[in-house]
Amino acid sequence: MKTTDAAEERGIDGGKKVKGRKRHIVVDTMGNLLDVVVHAANLHDTKSGILVARQVMAPFPTIKAFSADAGYRKSFEEMMAQEFQCPVDISEKIKGSWRIIPKRWVVEQTFSWLNHYRRLAKDVEKSVSSEVAFVKLSHIHRILRTL
Template sequence: MKSGCQWRMMPKDFPPWQTVYDHFSRWNKAGVWECALDKLNERYRHSKKRAVPSYAIIDSQSVKTVYASEERGIDGGKKIKGRKRHIIVDTVGNLLHVSVHRANINDTKTGVAVFERAAEKYPSIKAFSGDAGYRGTAVTFVEERLKLKLNISTKIKDVFAVLPIRWLVERTFAWLNGFRRLAKYVEILTATAENMIRIAMVRLTLAKLP
């Protein structure tokens, strides 16, 4: 994750790369990475005396991909040809859900499925926070279907400024950008790309645990 090396270029002190990849693939399909991260998140929340998440923050980021990737599109606003990743974090910075898809789909449309999955997984969530990209369809869905609240953050002024609460999800993206494996999507499958993000968060969460 950190160095971004190819499977075939793994250090010699590891088992053969085929064996390592086979275990990685099996754990992908079995949901091991998501389960491991959820357990670590639970342990970290208890250390902060916050048993369950009640407020969640969402944001997206467009990333370039290799030509053979599944689900690849062009984000016209950011001029990026690749994929978009949505993440939802709680108020202590834990990753609650991640979704990866082609970059040419509007946030307010794809956000619907992300909100629904997060609400199903964490019934304790009472409200979400998102930027202006989630106005419209996403707001209507969250309020009418999920019976929750989606707070839309707006810019305080036309220059860079730290937005209350939303800096948590921006910080998470900054942490993820420190992993070379995530700087550009080289994973063919979107499910693999999502698990790569979870693995990075496993490492980050382990470092935060007391």
């Protein structure tokens, strides 16, 4: 996610060539947000996945399995097996064609819902805690609209 110059925590994602932050979200099978973690973009997904898992497993210890994309592999899978005895289903990219990857679309759909909020389309927040709060607030608003 691109950030403004005044951001407190920024980094450069080498793969996407973007200065800014990364958002990691954990959702249930319905797409409801369980937790969000925001950090500088220069931290690799395997390392940040471990941070996200530890943060989400504290309030939700009954989670039995995780699904993740190919960015979260090896050390993340090993840590989840050792620390939480929780299997991780890694969805691989399908080369040569575009297809909806089972279970992965739920996370992408939630990101899409969040990006419809103008304040979240580009990261203009100075502090990470403000961005996390606005992501959670936007998700609460989305849920309340469906009632």
